[in-house]
Amino acid sequence: MCPAATLSRLALIEARRSGLPWLLIAGAAAALGLAGFLSQVALTESLQLQTAIAAALLRACAVFIVAIHVATSTVREFDDKGLELVLSLPLSRTAYYLGRLAGFVLVAIAVATALALPLFVWSAPGAVALWWLSLAAEAALIAAAALFFSMALAQLVPAIASVAGFYLLARAIGSIQAMASAPLAEPTLAQDLARRGLEGIALVLPRLDAVTRTEWLLYGTPPAGEFGAALLGLALYALLLVAAGLFDFHRRNL
Amino acid sequence: MSRDERALSVVPGWLWLALGAGLALQIGWQATGKPASSMEATDLPPAPRSAALRLASFGEPQAAARLAMLYLQAFDLRGGRGVPYRRLDYARLTAWLGAILETDPRSQYPLFSAARVYAEVPDPARARIALEFVYHEFLKDPDRRWPWLAHAALLAKHRLRDLPLARRYAAAVDHLTTSNDVPLWAKQMEIFVLEDMNELEAARIMLGGLLERGRITDPAEARFLRERLDQLEARIRGSGSPAR
Numbered sequence: 001m002c003p004a005a006t007l008s009r010l011a012l013i014e015a016r017r018s019g020l021p022w023l024l025i026a027g028a029a030a031a032l033g034l035a036g037f038l039s040q041v042a043l044t045e046s047l048q049l050q051t052a053i054a055a056a057l058l059r060a061c062a063v064f065i066v067a068i069h070v071a072t073s074t075v076r077e078f079d080d081k082g083l084e085l086v087l088s089l090p091l092s093r094t095a096y097y098l099g100r101l102a103g104f105v106l107v108a109i110a111v112a113t114a115l116a117l118p119l120f121v122w123s124a125p126g127a128v129a130l131w132w133l134s135l136a137a138e139a140a141l142i143a144a145a146a147l148f149f150s151m152a153l154a155q156l157v158p159a160i161a162s163v164a165g166f167y168l169l170a171r172a173i174g175s176i177q178a179m180a181s182a183p184l185a186e187p188t189l190a191q192d193l194a195r196r197g198l199e200g201i202a203l204v205l206p207r208l209d210a211v212t213r214t215e216w217l218l219y220g221t222p223p224a225g226e227f228g229a230a231l232l233g234l235a236l237y238a239l240l241l242v243a244a245g246l247f248d249f250h251r252r253n254l
Numbered sequence: 255m256s257r258d259e260r261a262l263s264v265v266p267g268w269l270w271l272a273l274g275a276g277l278a279l280q281i282g283w284q285a286t287g288k289p290a291s292s293m294e295a296t297d298l299p300p301a302p303r304s305a306a307l308r309l310a311s312f313g314e315p316q317a318a319a320r321l322a323m324l325y326l327q328a329f330d331l332r333g334g335r336g337v338p339y340r341r342l343d344y345a346r347l348t349a350w351l352g353a354i355l356e357t358d359p360r361s362q363y364p365l366f367s368a369a370r371v372y373a374e375v376p377d378p379a380r381a382r383i384a385l386e387f388v389y390h391e392f393l394k395d396p397d398r399r400w401p402w403l404a405h406a407a408l409l410a411k412h413r414l415r416d417l418p419l420a421r422r423y424a425a426a427v428d429h430l431t432t433s434n435d436v437p438l439w440a441k442q443m444e445i446f447v448l449e450d451m452n453e454l455e456a457a458r459i460m461l462g463g464l465l466e467r468g469r470i471t472d473p474a475e476a477r478f479l480r481e482r483l484d485q486l487e488a489r490i491r492g493s494g495s496p497a498r
Contacts, residue, residue, distance in 0.1 A: 038324060039474070044366045046474035049320040056317035168312060175309040209313035218316055219360055 003091045004099030011103020012110075020107070023030055023065055024114045030098040031057035032118055035245060048218050051122045055214045058115040059135060066108045066139045067146045071159045074100070074150035087254060097249050101147055101242065108139035130221050134212040137234045141206060142167060144238050148245040151252075169201075170208040177202055206237035265302035297328055298342055301349035311357070319358035321365065326350050344380045348387040355391060355468070365391060367476065369402040370482070373409050380447050382419075385410060389423060396426075397433035404440050408456050416438060420447045457486055 035054035039046040039086040077083050086096055116132035123131075145166055180195045190236045216222055222230075302310075311318030329342070351364040351372075365388060373384035385406045392403040403423050411420035424443035431441065439459065461470075462478055470476050 011377060015336065036289055038321075041324060042320070042363075042474055043327065043360065043371065043478050044472055044475035045363050048316075048361075049324075049363075049473075051386065052314070052317040052320050055312040059314075171313040172309055174313070175311075179305045207376040214314055215358075215360075251266070 003089075003094075004095045004102065007086075007096065007099030008103035008106060010094075011073070011100060012106055015069060015107045015110075018069070018073075020065065020069060021112070021114075024111060025059040027065065028058065028115055028118055031061055031115075047122055051119065051217050055119060055217055057129070058118070059138075059212050062108075062111050062115045062135055062139050063142050066104075066111055066142050067163045067167070068142050068160065069107065070104045070146035071150045071156060071163065071207060073104075074155045075149060075154065075159065078084050078154050084254060093249050094246060097147075097151075097246055098242075101144060102243075104143040104147060105140045108143040109136045112136035112139045118205050119217065125220075127217050127221050130227060131216055134227075134231065137209060137231050138212050139239070141234050141238050144241040144245070148248070151245055152248050166205075167208065170205045172209070173198070173202045173205050174207065174209040207233055281484070298326075298346045298350070301346060301353045304353045307353055307357045315357045316361070319354050320363060321362050322350070322354045322357070323361075323363045326354070342372075342380075344372070344383040348383060351387060352391070359395065362399075362402075365399055365402040369405045369409070370478070373406065374413070378414055381409065381414060385414075385419070385423075389426065392426065393430070396430040397436065400427050400431050400436055400440055403427050404443055404460060407443050407447055407459065412456070417447070457483060 016100070031054050034057065035050045038053055042049045083096075087093065090134035112132060112135040116128060116135055119128045121133065142163065146163045147158070149162040151164075153159045153162065177192075177195075177198050180191070180198050211234060213222070221227075289434075307318055307322060308315050313437075326347070328443075343495050348368070351368055355361065355364040367389075368384045368388050373388065375381055375384075388402050388406045390398045393433070404427055406424035407420045410416050410423060422442060424447045427443045428441050429434075461483060470479065
């Protein structure tokens, strides 16, 4: 087995032994319980409400679990001097980084799969399949982002805060741009500068508001072109994150 | 006991006491406090812009719209069921409903609430505000929103006894809907309005038609509408004469 594959396997074993499956079960149960409770007080659209709330919570749960798992695992590797040990072996930095990333991506896919399963109860299988595929891609992207920030910052709290900020901004940037482009008052120079600044920020963020959409579960699947374009956007951004992570890792004096 | 834990007997006695006292204090404090459900009714705050709701939803507008509806719904109940909706500022209420509908335009929840809940209050001024809201939102998507305006037409005739208003709504359903999914009885709402039919008969025909065509699939909605029909039947039976 090649060293990168061994590292991937180790990441999977670590996920299994660190109680991740139990966390998934608890997360899914909490999301379904809350959605079930809220649907009981709805006067109409109770099934849609249940689906929408459960999907939103399961999505957040998947991303949160993947980000925390990747960040803690990576920072622990730093703190235990495991990284120095591995790099003393005949293994390139690229192989190490990609091997770890591949393992985390597999964990992300497993997490997305486990958390998408409950939605088959309420939604059409085709819609859930697309939602799952999109969630798996989104979770994989977050794994790449968490690895990048953890390797770059080497401390747990700053790494998690950075991933959280990145994720929330990427999900809200579309709405922020829409608000900035339609101001209530007369446009001023400051507003124009702010709008252009936002456009600049949006250029270096993935459009996470375009993926894993609850409306696919409620109102039908998206056109194939739209879905493909959204996933392609994630893939391109993942490439950017991997390149940036490798660039930083190769520069690091360890 | 796992290998990481020591026996319970090694925990000092004062720590047992502290844990028990802490738990008792917490439960006592919570038990003597005022329950959340008995809090004073507060005014409905001004409605947010739909853009703000979208921003707060972090890309989940469908979930946010439905949560906002539950929030709005809970407002009516906070003052107790004795005086439901009476304290609500309907201008703010319809602004909220509009913002929620704009956040998820395909959700039927805001229009359902406007037509079936907020328009059925005994206060005619408030009912008219809710009905006009339904009418204006209907104009934006007639083929999807016609059932609420059809109900609004019946309310205008039987509750407000405003025949011109009822005919305006019925004519709008007739003239502005283009989809083949709109049933014939809905296209002929004006006949409903003009016919000498009591409210119960009209409601039965309308709900029967909706159920038959599979437009009401949600169990909560079907239950709610059945209850409303029963209430209407009891009210008409109690008053002794059919409401014309």
